[in-house]
Amino acid sequence: MTDQVLLSRTAESLYWLARYVERADSTARLIEMGYRMAMLPGSRSAYEWRSVAAAAGCLDRFEDPEGITEAAIVRTLILDNDNPSSIRTCLERARANGRSVRTALTMQLWEVLNDGWRKLELMDSNEVLRDLPGVLDWVKLRGATIRGASTSTMLRNDNYLFLGLGGYIERADMTLRLLDVKSYLLLPEMDVVGGGRDHHQWTSVLHATSAVRAYHHVYRGDYSPWNIADFLILNARFPRSVAFSYSKIEKSLAMLSETYGGEEHACHATAREAVRQLKHLQMGEIFRQGLHEFVRSTIGTTRRLNSEIYEAYHF
Amino acid sequence: MVEGRQTGNSMFDEMSGSDGIVRVPYARIAKWIDAVGSDRLKQRSAEAEAIFRRIGITFAVYGEGGDPERLIPFDLVPRVFSAGEWGHLDRGIQQRARALNAFLYDVYHRGEILKAGIVPEQLVYQNAAFVPAMVGVEPPGRVYSHIVGIDIVRTGESSFQVLEDNCRTPSGVSYMLENREIMMRMFPELFAGGAVQPVDSYADHLLRTLEEVAPPACKQDPNIVVLTPGAFNSAYYEHSFLADLMGVTLVEANDLFVDEGRVWMRTTRGPQVVDVIYRRIDDDYIDPLAFRPDSLLGVPGLFDVYRAGGVTLCSAPGAGVADDKSIYIFVPQMIEFYLGETPILENVPTWRCSEADQCAHVLDKLDEVVVKEVHGSGGYGMLIGPKSTEEERATYAERIRRNPSEFIAQPTLDLSTVPAMDGDGIGPRHVDLRPYCLVGKQMRLVPGGLTRVALRKGSLVVNSSQGGGVKDTWVLTS
Numbered sequence: 001m002t003d004q005v006l007l008s009r010t011a012e013s014l015y016w017l018a019r020y021v022e023r024a025d026s027t028a029r030l031i032e033m034g035y036r037m038a039m040l041p042g043s044r045s046a047y048e049w050r051s052v053a054a055a056a057g058c059l060d061r062f063e064d065p066e067g068i069t070e071a072a073i074v075r076t077l078i079l080d081n082d083n084p085s086s087i088r089t090c091l092e093r094a095r096a097n098g099r100s101v102r103t104a105l106t107m108q109l110w111e112v113l114n115d116g117w118r119k120l121e122l123m124d125s126n127e128v129l130r131d132l133p134g135v136l137d138w139v140k141l142r143g144a145t146i147r148g149a150s151t152s153t154m155l156r157n158d159n160y161l162f163l164g165l166g167g168y169i170e171r172a173d174m175t176l177r178l179l180d181v182k183s184y185l186l187l188p189e190m191d192v193v194g195g196g197r198d199h200h201q202w203t204s205v206l207h208a209t210s211a212v213r214a215y216h217h218v219y220r221g222d223y224s225p226w227n228i229a230d231f232l233i234l235n236a237r238f239p240r241s242v243a244f245s246y247s248k249i250e251k252s253l254a255m256l257s258e259t260y261g262g263e264e265h266a267c268h269a270t271a272r273e274a275v276r277q278l279k280h281l282q283m284g285e286i287f288r289q290g291l292h293e294f295v296r297s298t299i300g301t302t303r304r305l306n307s308e309i310y311e312a313y314h315f
Numbered sequence: 316m317v318e319g320r321q322t323g324n325s326m327f328d329e330m331s332g333s334d335g336i337v338r339v340p341y342a343r344i345a346k347w348i349d350a351v352g353s354d355r356l357k358q359r360s361a362e363a364e365a366i367f368r369r370i371g372i373t374f375a376v377y378g379e380g381g382d383p384e385r386l387i388p389f390d391l392v393p394r395v396f397s398a399g400e401w402g403h404l405d406r407g408i409q410q411r412a413r414a415l416n417a418f419l420y421d422v423y424h425r426g427e428i429l430k431a432g433i434v435p436e437q438l439v440y441q442n443a444a445f446v447p448a449m450v451g452v453e454p455p456g457r458v459y460s461h462i463v464g465i466d467i468v469r470t471g472e473s474s475f476q477v478l479e480d481n482c483r484t485p486s487g488v489s490y491m492l493e494n495r496e497i498m499m500r501m502f503p504e505l506f507a508g509g510a511v512q513p514v515d516s517y518a519d520h521l522l523r524t525l526e527e528v529a530p531p532a533c534k535q536d537p538n539i540v541v542l543t544p545g546a547f548n549s550a551y552y553e554h555s556f557l558a559d560l561m562g563v564t565l566v567e568a569n570d571l572f573v574d575e576g577r578v579w580m581r582t583t584r585g586p587q588v589v590d591v592i593y594r595r596i597d598d599d600y601i602d603p604l605a606f607r608p609d610s611l612l613g614v615p616g617l618f619d620v621y622r623a624g625g626v627t628l629c630s631a632p633g634a635g636v637a638d639d640k641s642i643y644i645f646v647p648q649m650i651e652f653y654l655g656e657t658p659i660l661e662n663v664p665t666w667r668c669s670e671a672d673q674c675a676h677v678l679d680k681l682d683e684v685v686v687k688e689v690h691g692s693g694g695y696g697m698l699i700g701p702k703s704t705e706e707e708r709a710t711y712a713e714r715i716r717r718n719p720s721e722f723i724a725q726p727t728l729d730l731s732t733v734p735a736m737d738g739d740g741i742g743p744r745h746v747d748l749r750p751y752c753l754v755g756k757q758m759r760l761v762p763g764g765l766t767r768v769a770l771r772k773g774s775l776v777v778n779s780s781q782g783g784g785v786k787d788t789w790v791l792t793s
Binding site for chain 2: 004005006007008009011099100102103158260263313314
């Protein structure tokens, strides 16, 4: 009997299942960031919501991009069936993917994918608006439960590795896009001693990645754009940082290569090189190159990696 | 499908016989029913349903609105055969499966049974399931139907008859396996002492069967796949269940392609050759270049590869000629013609409305017989004479007169009953049996099969699509 092979279609479904779950999770965090910022005195909520929509890559889905309201965010980023990046669509597609490759999942993973997805299906705008924090918490919990079921019950074979790969590619992309939208806040020339920079603006970025407490552990409350950028890009211990995500991508690819008798492809070289660079980079160099340029270029690398994975595994 | 008439006295109940005394094979069950009591059994029924739901063993009915995640009701009371009773059935089933395959080989080659005038030519060559492109093809082992589901009814202590044959894709074996799993989990005490013959070797037997029919082009361990239309098919659960048990890949048409005379599947390590395809897709849909061009469920070029010996398809295209209701009538003669043996299992006497004198008889006795469409399935489109109104009979008679060759009729049968959960307690319900006979280089038959039960009191219809249920089927070790 030959080893059980993995159909490309199954691998692709698993990869996207994980991407959708991660996207739903990250989008919920972005919305949470907007929600907090919009409540602060002196803030212009339309402005805050605009950066949420931009970081989610959905700005063009809003009729009035300069006048986005919380209700519009709920409609478009949480509930919109026509928006492939809305939370509802992401959870529904994750479940549909899981259903189509059911035998590649453990019973527990299928049950958690299948179990709570209906709740959002049945909610309307008003219900969500009545308890936005509650709904966002629920979404984050779904993400955690699905990931938990996967890591605690799945055999560490290629199925599992494709799930991991999808999740971390999406995470890297989401963190980079957040940085892209907020990069103007993180430039060192903004860091004027005694200047009027709004501290809340910087911490908003940390809120979006659930990094507030973790950041404190590392920097002890010393907020500066330099440290925040460093935390989100280079800190290899913070699970939503670019460096962490890339290191996981590289490890997943290395294990896939091992599983497949040592076969390597362009994606392996790309991932290895990216990890090497991130390991040796310092924030100073990034700022010299230009933070915005660095973020854009890394977004490009992530997209290229996605294509290379497609090619390598015959998706 | 099962038809019968509740005649009270003459009805044979498998547990209490015709005289009310518990028959030997049911001794343990009878004691168990008494000891547990019907209230407790009802509770445990609900438990069983919850388990099935969690596992997701569902059955969606084609063309109906309503719940696509419907369950087939499972009745807790097993149906039991003694080893001796089963031995008789086993021999009869294998004999019939051999004859059906011999018939298929014959009609796609020299057609001797047609030349001998035993089976009318037009029933074969004009049969919708006949595939002219199969003439002359040599399937591995000369096997066309690798899984033969022979539906059997019982009308008395020792009288069993074949209701119909299924040579294409008989389904339901996953229920046979899961029913036993659930019973063993919920009532381990019933199986103590190894009293019941196990059925869990089915998947293993199926795998061996598929391996044995590897195509001539295969030069190493055959790569076997199960081909499914996909997750929206009503029997999808069974497709994935069997693939899982056998440890083979479940594929859809898009995962496969034809190249250089072989079939390949798209894997993460590149294309891998496929040798044997257990296909759960109808002939019409398996290859848009050979059959229906609008099919999105098939693989272009698959049929040509099959004919050239590059892949084996189980069942072979064109196997449906043998399970046609109009051909059914001739199966006992096939047994004599090809095997030189006396049929061990009889057919139910059948009238063909295509013959004027038989048709007249049927129309005359419409209130006594059961009439079926030759090309129907699932128990639809039939008339159960004794249960019909005069108006229904009149309408149906018109249909017969307009197109007589589309109908056959059989007498109503006094079908056996087995105790089943009944709302309030336990009562007799009509049953049939579908065993699954595997045909490769050798024949393999797992003891028992799927017992289908008509759940409504007095009902004669066991098809799951019309409200029937299933039971665990036991063959005792002695």
